Amino acid sequence: MEVIVVDNYDKLSKKAFEIVKESIINKPNANLGLATGSTPLGLYKEMVKEFENSKTSYKNVKTFNLDEYIGLSQDNEQSYFKFMRNNLFDYIDIDFENTYIPFGTASNVENECVRYNTILEENIVDLQVLGIGVNGHIGFNEPGSLFYEGVHVVKLDERTRNDNARFFESKNQVPTSAITMGIKNILSCKKILLLASGKAKAKAIYEMIHGDILETMPASALRVHPNVVIIVDKEAASLL
Ligand code: F6R
Numbered sequence: 001m002e003v004i005v006v007d008n009y010d011k012l013s014k015k016a017f018e019i020v021k022e023s024i025i026n027k028p029n030a031n032l033g034l035a036t037g038s039t040p041l042g043l044y045k046e047m048v049k050e051f052e053n054s055k056t057s058y059k060n061v062k063t064f065n066l067d068e069y070i071g072l073s074q075d076n077e078q079s080y081f082k083f084m085r086n087n088l089f090d091y092i093d094i095d096f097e098n099t100y101i102p103f104g105t106a107s108n109v110e111n112e113c114v115r116y117n118t119i120l121e122e123n124i125v126d127l128q129v130l131g132i133g134v135n136g137h138i139g140f141n142e143p144g145s146l147f148y149e150g151v152h153v154v155k156l157d158e159r160t161r162n163d164n165a166r167f168f169e170s171k172n173q174v175p176t177s178a179i180t181m182g183i184k185n186i187l188s189c190k191k192i193l194l195l196a197s198g199k200a201k202a203k204a205i206y207e208m209i210h211g212d213i214l215e216t217m218p219a220s221a222l223r224v225h226p227n228v229v230i231i232v233d234k235e236a237a238s239l240l
Contacts, residue, residue, distance in 0.1 A: 013042025033128030
């Protein structure tokens with residue numbers, strides 16, 4: 001694991017963008033794995049800003065999101081589908097046909113998991129962007145998730161629902177389950193870029209890097225992957 005410590009969130013976003021841009025310059029038809037949440041927002045702003053100025057093209061890029069809430073339709077403002085449109089896809093030249101996110105309102109969620117898993121098997125992700133939960137989750141792989149699982153349905157941890165309640169009007173609007181890439185899918189990506197900012201993430205970052213590799217700390221699975229870059233700001237690195 002390569003760990004890069006930067007001063008603040010702005011530098012974290014710029015450094016992350018350098019790595020994303022490099023992968024697209026090296027391979028204009030790269031498969032990019034994307035995350036939602038607060039952490040990658042600065043990276044997405046950098047991508048949009050640079051697209052407007054220099055026109056790095058995303059025309060041939062395909063994207064694959066980590067997860068989606070079950071029960072939220074694509075036009076729901078809190079869905080991850082909408083999040084990606086609002087924060088990135090609407091502002092770059094990506095072909096929407098090339099953006100993949102599980103359907104949160106699929107009539108059969110188990111079939112939807114199989115469908116999304118097949119898509120991932122057919123399109124190996126070149127660079128997967130990850131955030132990390134305070135409890136060490138990656139994607140929505142909560143503590144206790146099996147390291148060998150592919151795309152699956154997960155019941156969200158109360159801690160995660162509390163953390164995500166800030167995006168909703170009230171906590172009881174936060175869905176109780178989601179479809180997520182499994183750790184197995186994440187470990188199949190060629191390169192992983194994990195971003196973490198703020199003191200609340202310090203313990204999870206410490207345990208991911210220095211703790212035991214355990215299913216109770218999902219992010220610790222990344223230690224078996226040969227190509228992981230972690231960018232943390234000083235606060236998230238404060239226990240290292
Ligand atoms: C998002 C995702 C989650 C977040 C994590 C951190 O698609 O899969 O694992 O990366 O919950 O969220 P933030 O960045 O909001 O702290």
